[in-house]
Amino acid sequence: MKKFIAGLFLSTSLLIAATGCSGEASQNENILIMGTNAAFPPFEYIQGTEVVGFDVDLAKLIADQLDMELQIMDMEFNTLTGAVSNGIIDIAVAGMTNTPERRESVNFSDGYFSSKQMIIVKNDSSIESTEDLAGQSIGVQLGTTGDQFISSFAKDGTLQNAEIIRFDKGALAIADLLNDTVDAVIIDEEPAKNFVAAQDNLQILEAPFIEEEYAIAIAKDNTELTDQINSALASIKASGQYDEIFNKYFESAE
Ligand code: ARG
Numbered sequence: 219m220k221k222f223i224a225g226l227f228l229s230t231s232l233l234i235a236a237t238g239c240s241g242e243a244s245q246n247e248n249i250l251i252m253g254t255n256a257a258f259p260p261f262e263y264i265q266g267t268e269v270v271g272f273d274v275d276l277a278k279l280i281a282d283q284l285d286m287e288l289q290i291m292d293m294e295f296n297t298l299t300g301a302v303s304n305g306i307i308d309i310a311v312a313g314m315t316n317t318p319e320r321r322e323s324v325n326f327s328d329g330y331f332s333s334k335q336m337i338i339v340k341n342d343s344s345i346e347s348t349e350d351l352a353g354q355s356i357g358v359q360l361g362t363t364g365d366q367f368i369s370s371f372a373k374d375g376t377l378q379n380a381e382i383i384r385f386d387k388g389a390l391a392i393a394d395l396l397n398d399t400v401d402a403v404i405i406d407e408e409p410a411k412n413f414v415a416a417q418d419n420l421q422i423l424e425a426p427f428i429e430e431e432y433a434i435a436i437a438k439d440n441t442e443l444t445d446q447i448n449s450a451l452a453s454i455k456a457s458g459q460y461d462e463i464f465n466k467y468f469e470s471a472e
Pocket of ligand 1: 256257295313314361363406430
């Protein structure tokens with residue numbers, strides 16, 4: 219995609235209108251356009267006017283390896299895979315879990331981070347486990363794996379009478395938890411820790427959901443870029459650069 223066009227795009231809808239479905243993102247070989255949803259600290263969040271975070275640092279290292287310039291577009295999480303398929307962005311790097319459903323529409327790189335879902339409740343909440351979520355209202359981010367898991371529990375009857383409230387951003391779900399509009403929030407582990415650390419009346423409960431693997435989404439037909447990204451990831455891991463950015467954003471295991 220040409221630089222000046224990319225700079226002009228303000229919203230996803232404008233982008234879709236302007237570019238159609240012609241795979242424009244890959245046209246300029248020197249620019250790698252990363253789509254993300256910058257409300258997911260510490261993977262991506264806004265600092266001042268900039269999108270920063272672990273995923274941004276990782277994508278910059280990848281772009282360096284490919285000798286490309288990284289450009290970032292912040293968009294709604296549930297529009298990212300479509301934007302990859304339509305060529306509006308080259309890659310989605312958004313703490314995105316590699317799932318079978320998403321693999322139907324995009325390619326995924328090798329995994330770069332393991333995660334799982336957590337339940338956040340207030341300190342004085344009566345909710346102590348997943349079973350206690352029955353009959354409660356539960357906030358999730360629209361289209362995330364947290365949304366999928368809890369929605370399937372509600373559908374198959376594991377969770378009776380739960381009301382699932384879907385937010386565009388995890389932070390909005392947390393805001394509604396703080397003002398008692400929802401009783402619990404389901405969100406990925408590291409963002410959960412981040413949100414809870416910023417408040418003094420929230421706590422995390424372990425959710426018994428399966429382990430997830432974050433990966434970079436790439437257009438399904440673009441095996442060349444998928445291979446390039448996997449090689450870049452491997453060399454970033456081998457060179458110690460991955461550990462450097464890991465240590466910048468996360469407490470080490472020991
Ligand atoms: N890992 C979850 C998923 O893939 C949540 C990701 C949300 N990411 C974000 N940048 N808001 O569905």
